[in-house]
Amino acid sequence: MARVSADVRRELLVEAAIRVMVRDGVAAATTRSIVAEAGMPLGAFHYCFRSKQELLENVIATITGHTLDRMLEVLKGAGGFEDKLRAGLDAYWQHVLSHPDEHRVTYELTQYALRRPGLAALAKRQYESYLEANTRVLEALAEGCGVTWTVPVPVLARYTASVVDGLTLLYLNEGDDRAAGAALDLAASHVVGLARPVP
Template identity: 45%
Template sequence: MNRRMSPEARREALVQAAIRVIARGGVAAATTRAVVAEAKMPLGAFHYVFTSRDELLSEVVHTITDGERMAAELALLEGAGLEATVAAALASYLDLLIADPDRELALTELSLYGLRHDPALARRQHQLYFLEMEAVLRQVAERCGIRWTEPLPELARRLIVVTEGITGTWLADRDTDAARGVLRAVAAWVAASAERVDA
């Protein structure tokens, strides 16, 4: 449409439009026509910018699994105890999930799409979550003055597993109270794998 829009800006606009379309109606709904309509671009703009629909979807997958998701979604409280800090971080993730379920549903669908389309890439992107979670755990330890008594990768994996599980379960039954209950129990569980470190 707008002639002054740079090619990169157009790619980005289409990717964002695709994410909105997918959130609304699933990956299947993200047809070339639906996406350009959402982005208010002419049909021709699609293959002017992307060589194929698959390329767009790959870029979408890449965009939403980009580096800082986990860290952004797990907000850390200032100056609370260990268990409260972990619980608050998980709660902040749950709040995000509740605030925009369609987005997280789209994310899950896209993750499955990636798993089918390019398993190697999906695996690589998935590794990022573990690294991010480890970083968060390191931050938590520092802030709360504790040391983890179990290998960080194992703790991180447990939290990733639980996060994925809570997401899937809540998306299915929308039982927020129950989700918060699980979340509190998990926080206590994780907090048990730490010991105070003397300053």
């Protein structure tokens, strides 16, 4: 492999880990399988990460970023409040539909962490990152569209994270994209009703 910075190597290892997890499962994502997937020597892993937990934290952040970045980009576009909210949710949902196995990995990661001594904090941090992502989207919507929320943002972030997470898991197990889309549309309508124009 050509000489690259530690940051680039770290990103390549994280993406390799995601590919291994999607293909073979989280438990099969050993340091050896990850570096082999990335085409790097074993020492590269220990140079880039202090532990497997640090790698898994980066995997969660990266997968979350795959959808969060899309949503935030959509919110910068044209349109009113409701259009942007629905477009943001659609950006997330299209990623679920086109990368279902990546989303399955997130649920597998949660259970993997909860069942491994010393990794329970990873599962907690995973869901904290979802709350942070939802908070960022809600705050960006409010600021960009001149609205205020009628409920506290931390409460609304927890509500939207729960709805989206639940609908994603239901879809991944049921496979009915039309039913999931209709439920997501209902959730969007509810969230729209929780905003008011800034006086």
